[in-house]
Amino acid sequence: MTISFLLNNEPVTITTEPMRRLLDVLREDLKVRSVKESCGEGECGACSVILAGKPVTSCLVNIAQVEGIEVLTAEGISQTPAGKILIDCFEETNAVQCGFCFTGFLVSCWHYLTTTPVADAEAIKQAISGNICRCTGYVKIIEAVQLACQRINKEQSHEIS
Amino acid sequence: MKSQKRKDAFAKLTGKCRFLDDYTVPDMLQGYIIYTTIDRGWIRKINFPAGFDLQEFTIVSASDIPGKNIVPEPVNDQPFMTSEVVDNFGQVILGIAHPNREILKKFISLTRIEYERRNAVTDTKECLDNEANQFGEIMHLKHELAPTYNLRHLWKWQQIFYTQHQEQAYLEPQGMLAEYNIEKEEMKITGTMQCPFFVKDAVESIMGKAVKNVVIETSEGIGGAFGGKEDFPNLLAGVTALLAWKAQKPVKIVLDRKDDLLITTNRHPSRVDIIAIMHDQNGFISKIDIDYRLDAGAFQTLSPVVLHRGILHATGGYNIAEVKIKGSLHRSNTPPNGAFRGFGAPQAIFAMESFIDNVAHRLSISPLRLRQLNLLKTGDQLPTSQIVTENHLQDCLDRVVQLSGYKKKFTDFQEYNKTNTVKKGIGLALGLHGGGYTGNGEKVLQSRVKIVLEKNGMVNIYVANVEMGQGAHTTLAQMVNSIFKLPPEKVNVVIPNTSQTPNSGPTVASRTIYVVGNLLQKLAERIKSELGFADLKDHIAKNQNSFPQSFEEVFVPDPADDFDDITNQGVAYHDFSWAACVVEITYDPDLYQIRVDKCWNVLDVGKVINEGIALGQVYGGVVQALGWALTENIYKKGYPRLSGFTDYTLPASLDIPEIKVEFIHTNSPVAKGLGEIPMDYPAPAVRNAFLQATGIMINELPLTPERIFAAQGRSKK
Numbered sequence: 001m002t003i004s005f006l007l008n009n010e011p012v013t014i015t016t017e018p019m020r021r022l023l024d025v026l027r028e029d030l031k032v033r034s035v036k037e038s039c040g041e042g043e044c045g046a047c048s049v050i051l052a053g054k055p056v057t058s059c060l061v062n063i064a065q066v067e068g069i070e071v072l073t074a075e076g077i078s079q080t081p082a083g084k085i086l087i088d089c090f091e092e093t094n095a096v097q098c099g100f101c102f103t104g105f106l107v108s109c110w111h112y113l114t115t116t117p118v119a120d121a122e123a124i125k126q127a128i129s130g131n132i133c134r135c136t137g138y139v140k141i142i143e144a145v146q147l148a149c150q151r152i153n154k155e156q157s158h159e160i161s
Numbered sequence: 162m163k164s165q166k167r168k169d170a171f172a173k174l175t176g177k178c179r180f181l182d183d184y185t186v187p188d189m190l191q192g193y194i195i196y197t198t199i200d201r202g203w204i205r206k207i208n209f210p211a212g213f214d215l216q217e218f219t220i221v222s223a224s225d226i227p228g229k230n231i232v233p234e235p236v237n238d239q240p241f242m243t244s245e246v247v248d249n250f251g252q253v254i255l256g257i258a259h260p261n262r263e264i265l266k267k268f269i270s271l272t273r274i275e276y277e278r279r280n281a282v283t284d285t286k287e288c289l290d291n292e293a294n295q296f297g298e299i300m301h302l303k304h305e306l307a308p309t310y311n312l313r314h315l316w317k318w319q320q321i322f323y324t325q326h327q328e329q330a331y332l333e334p335q336g337m338l339a340e341y342n343i344e345k346e347e348m349k350i351t352g353t354m355q356c357p358f359f360v361k362d363a364v365e366s367i368m369g370k371a372v373k374n375v376v377i378e379t380s381e382g383i384g385g386a387f388g389g390k391e392d393f394p395n396l397l398a399g400v401t402a403l404l405a406w407k408a409q410k411p412v413k414i415v416l417d418r419k420d421d422l423l424i425t426t427n428r429h430p431s432r433v434d435i436i437a438i439m440h441d442q443n444g445f446i447s448k449i450d451i452d453y454r455l456d457a458g459a460f461q462t463l464s465p466v467v468l469h470r471g472i473l474h475a476t477g478g479y480n481i482a483e484v485k486i487k488g489s490l491h492r493s494n495t496p497p498n499g500a501f502r503g504f505g506a507p508q509a510i511f512a513m514e515s516f517i518d519n520v521a522h523r524l525s526i527s528p529l530r531l532r533q534l535n536l537l538k539t540g541d542q543l544p545t546s547q548i549v550t551e552n553h554l555q556d557c558l559d560r561v562v563q564l565s566g567y568k569k570k571f572t573d574f575q576e577y578n579k580t581n582t583v584k585k586g587i588g589l590a591l592g593l594h595g596g597g598y599t600g601n602g603e604k605v606l607q608s609r610v611k612i613v614l615e616k617n618g619m620v621n622i623y624v625a626n627v628e629m630g631q632g633a634h635t636t637l638a639q640m641v642n643s644i645f646k647l648p649p650e651k652v653n654v655v656i657p658n659t660s661q662t663p664n665s666g667p668t669v670a671s672r673t674i675y676v677v678g679n680l681l682q683k684l685a686e687r688i689k690s691e692l693g694f695a696d697l698k699d700h701i702a703k704n705q706n707s708f709p710q711s712f713e714e715v716f717v718p719d720p721a722d723d724f725d726d727i728t729n730q731g732v733a734y735h736d737f738s739w740a741a742c743v744v745e746i747t748y749d750p751d752l753y754q755i756r757v758d759k760c761w762n763v764l765d766v767g768k769v770i771n772e773g774i775a776l777g778q779v780y781g782g783v784v785q786a787l788g789w790a791l792t793e794n795i796y797k798k799g800y801p802r803l804s805g806f807t808d809y810t811l812p813a814s815l816d817i818p819e820i821k822v823e824f825i826h827t828n829s830p831v832a833k834g835l836g837e838i839p840m841d842y843p844a845p846a847v848r849n850a851f852l853q854a855t856g857i858m859i860n861e862l863p864l865t866p867e868r869i870f871a872a873q874g875r876s877k878k
Contacts, residue, residue, distance in 0.1 A: 033183050034176025036384075038332045039418045043806035046332055078175045091170045092163070094773030097781065098630025099173025100332040100384030106174055125814040132806065134330050134385050135630045136777055137784030138814045 005066045007032070008076030018064035023047045025063045026073065034074035034103035038132075045131030046100060048107040049073050055111045055130070074103035077110045085151050086110055089144040097135035105131050109145050119149035164773030165649055167635045169382070169628060178382040181336040181353050182415045189338075190219065190258040191265050192404050192414040195272060196424055197243065197252040200281035200494040204245055204254060210271035218268065219258040219408035226403060228369025232395050232462070233362045236297065239460035239497060241367050241399045247276065249459035250283075251424030251496040256400040258412045281494035285325065285796060288456045288493035289432035297461045300488035302472050302729040304544040308447065308483065316441035319434065320519055322512035323861040324844075326795040327428035327788075329501055330811055331629075333384020335425060336415035337398045339405035346373035348402050354379055354394035355386050356667035357625050361659045363395035364402045371406060378658040383629040387785070388500030390629065391669055392463055393425045422803045426499025427795065429455040429467055433475070433512035437520070444520045444531045448483040451475045453509060457490040458497035464490050467498075469599050471505030473733045474841075476544055477513035478554045478591040479535045484544040495796070500669060502782065503840040506594055507789070514590040514845030515860060518852055527571065528589050528849060529562060545724075545733045553765040553826050554591060557741035560825060561589075561763040565743035571853070578854060584748040586854025591741050592842030595734025596675040596834030598666075600724035603676060603735075608716040609663035610681050612641065612688060616708045618701050620645060620652040622681060624665040626673045627657055631836055632774035633673045639770050640678045640832070644685035645697045663713060671834025674770065675736065676716060678832060684714035738833045740764040744818075744846035748854045753866035753873070755851055757787055757818040760843060765826045767833035772824075775835060779822045782839025788812045790844035791863050 004013040007030065014029055026032040026049070035058055038046035042060040049058045050072035077083035086109055089095075096102050105128060112127035124145045125138070133141065172178035197204070209215065223230050223242040230240045243252045254274065259265040282288050337352035348368060354360050357377040364375045377398070383390065397414065405412040416425075434452040439445060453471050457464035472488040517535070521528040537543075539552045562568065567587060574585040597603050611623035622641055628634040634654040642652045655662070665677045691712075694700035701708055724731035745759040762779055769775045792810035795803060803809055844862060851869075852858055859872045 027182075032176070033179070036180070036333070037182065038334065038384075039806040041418075041805045041807055044332065074174065074176050087171065087174050090174055091166050094164050094167055094170070094632070094771070094777060096167055096170040096173050097632065097777055098332065098385040099169065099178060099382060100180060100630075102173050103176050125817075128814045132332065132811055132813060134332055134387070134785070134811065135781045137780035137782075137812075137820065138817050139780040139820055140773075140777055142814070 001064065003063055003067050005068060006070040008072060016063060018062060020063045022058040022061040022063055022066055026058060032073050032075060036100055036103060038100065043132065044101065045104040045108065048104040048131065050107055050111060055108050074106045077106055082113045082152060083110055086113060086148045089148040089151070093140050093144040093147065095136060095140035095144040101131060101133045105133065105141060112145065113148055113152060117149040117152045119146040121146065164771045165635065165639055167632055167774065168638065168653070169634065173382060179380065180333055180382040180384055181338065181351070181380040184338050184351060184380065184413065186340060186411045189411040189413055190260055190408055191262040192256060192258040192401055192412040193265055193269055194253050194400060194414065195255040195257065195269055195274070197247045197250060197254060198274070199247055199276045199278055200250050200283050202247045202276050202278040204243070204247060204274060205277050206275040208273040208275070210268060213268050217259055219404055221256040221403045221407050222254065225407060226367055227371035229366045231366065232399065233366050234392060234462040235466050236461035239462050241396055249494050249496050253396065253400055256404045258404045258408050283494055283796065285430040285456055286323065288491050289430065289454050294491040294493065295489050296492045297465055297490040300468060300472055300729065302484065302486040302544055304484040304546060306482040306542070314441050315438055317436065317438050318520065319436040320516055320860060322433045322515055324431045324508050324511055325862055326430050326498070327501060327793050328422055328795055328809055329387040329389030330809065331385030331387060331389055334416040334418055334421040335390060335393060335397055336413065337394070337401040338411065338413040339401040340411040341405045341409060343409060347376060348372045348406065349376045349378070350398045350402060351378045351380055352394060352398055353383050353390050355390045355627055355629060355669060357657050357659050358664050359392065359667060360394050360398045363399050367399035368402055368406065376658065376660045379627045379656060381656060383627055386629040387502045388504065388669070389425060391500040391667065393499065419803070419805050422805065422809065424496055426497060428501035429457065429464065429498040429505070429508065431455050431508035433509060435512055435516045437516070439520065443534060444524050444526060446479065446481050446535050449476060449481050451486045453486060453488045455490055455505070456493050456498065458493060458495045460497045461490060462497045463499060466599065467500070467505040471509045473545065473595065473599060474506040474593065475509040475513060477510050478537045478593050478739070479513070480537045480541040481535070486544065502785065503837050504670065506837065506841050507786070507844065510592060510841045511845045511862065514842065515848055518588070518849040519858055522852055522858065529567060532558065532589065532591065546730050547732050552739065554593065554739040554741065556825055557739050557763045557765055558591065560823065561741040561743050561761050564763065564821065564823065565761040567743050570745065574853065582750060584750065584854035586746045586748060586850035588744045588846045588848065588850030588853060589742070590842040590846035590849060592739070592838050594671060594738050594834055594838040594841055596736050596738060597672040597734060598670055600726055600733055603716060604718050606666045608665040608676060608680060609713055610665050610677060610684060611663050611711060611713045612681065612684055613709055613711045614701060616705060618651060618698055620647065622652070622654045623662045624654065624677055624681070625657050625662050626665055626668045626677050629668065631778060632771065633668070636674055636770045636774055637678050637681055640682045641685045644682065644689050647697060671836045674832050675834045680714055680716050684712055687714065688712050736831065736833045738764065738766045738835065738838045740838050740842055742842045742846045744843065744850045746847060746850040746854060748851060753869040755791060755847065755864055757847060759819045761821045762839065763823045763825060764838065766824060766835040766838070767826070767829040767831045769824050769827045770832055775824065776822055778835050779839040780820055783820055783843050784812050784817055786840050786843035787847065789862060790847040792865065794863055794865065
């Protein structure tokens with residue numbers, strides 16, 4: 001089956017089995033390294049991508065479902081203004097540890113930041129509740145997203161004034 | 162002050178950092194393993210499925226091993242692979258490789274192993290309660306100062322404590338890539354590991370004389386380890402190497418999550434019996450007798466070392482005049498348990514800290530007062546007769562009590578609970594953790610480190626200690642650069658590779674910063690005084706002909722440190738880190754559910770090099786400990802029924818409390834151990850908060866609703 005979709009703003013067309021996991025196609029065929037396999041059953045969020053504007057775990061998506069849809073991974077997110085702010089904040093707070101889950105966190109946090117940039121710890125906890133991290137205890141991830149929210153809100157208020 | 166940024170953060174956030182599954186080399190085969198799926202018995206027959214061309218597969222079994230079929234460990238009792246006898250679920254029977262992963266997986270899923278089963282011990286209590294299951298050496302520790310009691314007003318009390326298995330649950334499953342160079346007869350392994358030189362020993366053991374040279378390198382990124390990548394990589398690297406040698410092609414194995422959960426090492430389940438003789442009025446402990454037992458699994462492997470650390474932490478932060486401790490390993494038909502952050506100390510500290518609160522509860526005195534009465538102070542002796550020269554436990558305790566408002570909350574909650582269905586509780590616990598290898602371990606290891614000053618002005622650090630998320634490579638570079646004072650990007654730790662890195666020992670035992678970091682700093686100071694520079698950058702630029710220059714330093718322990726491995730007397734750890742913790746919970750009796758609301762931690766880990774990274778270690782350790790305390794559980798009667806993360810409940814973002822951390826005595830000249838201590842004390846603090854909230858004494862982990870329901874039933878009868 002031939003499938004066309006938009007990957008990080010670039011059109012791609014591949015011929016493959018329709019029931020293959022989006023995760024495998026991204027990693028094996030398209031060499032997208034940021035998408036990680038950890039649990040393989042949608043529990044941990046390490047393979048998160050933005051699919052048609054929403055964060056999903058790519059291990060639970062078949063490639064056939066992606067036809068004509070836009071896929072955004074950490075590689076693409078890191079090129080966006082909000083992605084750059086988030087990366088800065090993760091770096092400044094020393095939030096990253098082993099990093100295996102972090103590209104997945106970047107996806108969830110970017111979605112949060114671009115939809116509801118409210119620096120509220122409880123709301124952020126909710127937004128990242130589909131991502132498991134074993135190293136950090138989440139504290140600094142929440143701190144980094146709060147910082148990113150403050151920055152993005154400041155930038156926006158500057159733009160208005 | 163802002164902490165220096167981690168060197169690896171940007172690459173990890175953008176997907177540029179290579180973890181093992183991101184490595185590919187030409188002609189690489191996908192490898193996998195077939196392992197035993199019964200607990201005990203014999204393998205009778207292996208049936209490969211029809212419809213596959215067996216010529217396409219490389220298959221190895223124990224009979225292919227050119228060297229020794231024994232994984233090198235402190236106790237050499239576990240085979241790499243088994244061909245007949247089954248001692249536990251998860252023993253490797255075959256390694257299989259094929260160019261195509263889908264075909265390989267299908268072939269493996271259709272392969273059938275026929276067994277003859279024997280009775281097995283898989284239940285933790287069945288294992289630990291029966292002394293017939295004891296194996297290995299029994300350890301003893303006896304310490305008797307003059308009796309501090311007269312025979313009147315004495316009270317003897319015995320309590321038994323149990324803890325369960327815990328899965329490390331690093332997010333990156335274990336994996337190895339083996340490349341065999343036929344001309345050079347060299348086996349190169351790249352993989353997820355904490356101890357490259359352990360893996361080297363293992364590959365040399367399995368390959369014997371069949372290969373001339375073994376080189377081990379860690380993957381660029383290691384996705385968490387927590388002890389889980391300390392000894393299992395030895396076995397996995399051995400089997401992967403064997404496959405690559407037979408196939409004469411590179412082979413990569415990356416475990417599936419389910420298999421990683423089922424067959425790799427876990428935290429040892431424990432049973433700790435405490436018998437104490439106390440004053441019946443105030444709970445002053447005069448004498449304590451501790452029986453510390455660990456379920457080692459089917460083989461001893463490194464369990465004696467865990468047992469050793471366990472007994473050496475068993476009396477916790479308390480000063481007790483007469484101590485008798487016995488430590489023993491018990492055998493069960495479960496995969497061998499191994500290293501996990503804390504390494505025997507969390508089990509011991511859970512028992513001791515819970516015991517203290519049980520006594521306080523029985524005597525209706527404050528757990529804080531009881532702790533203060535028995536507290537270990539500077540100048541006191543540990544059970545090993547080691548005199549504690551620098552003990553800031555009292556300061557940790559005072560500060561955490563102050564920060565948390567413990568005293569007021571303790572009485573407020575008592576009042577609150579009289580009139581409310583939903584209960585509030587507050588609990589205390591103390592922690593201590595010896596830095597570095599136990600006893601003479603560091604003396605034997607003789608860690609070596611190397612610093613190379615390059616012609617281009619870069620400083621390269623060569624140590625065998627890995628970056629597995631803990632921030633070691635950033636922190637070590639910072640320690641060296643505290644002497645050189647270059648821009649941070651000029652000082653780097655090179656990815657460990659056994660052909661160029663000196664053996665600075667394994668990445669374990671809270672020793673990376675404490676032993677290796679302080680050693681590197683000493684070397685940097687020596688370099689500075691030998692070369693006599695004021696500005697290193699200038700010095701290299703002006704003396705280009707004398708660079709690159711390489712410098713090495715060997716760890717020399719304090720000559721006064723002496724430890725007797727038989728009597729367990731002497732200096733067990735040159736430096737201890739200390740901690741005190743307060744946990745506040747809400748307990749909902751309708752749901753039998755504990756919610757941890759707040760957790761205060763005050764720690765003395767000596768000098769803090771990078772506060773951001775150090776805080777991350779404490780947050781992460783605390784949350785792992787809360788998981789162990791409340792939800793994480795593997796075995797449900799018999800062998801593990803895990804299918805993945807779905808039925809192993811890890812703490813998620815919504816489960817975490819407000820966590821406060823404060824480091825004290827950070828003006829110390831020495832950076833002490835930090836990685837493990839945050840795992841040691843939070844679980845008993847939660848358990849003690851539950852006791853305060855409900856008056857129900859539960860001496861077992863985890864505190865699941867099911868366990869609380871059962872205990873509540875008992876306490877009502």
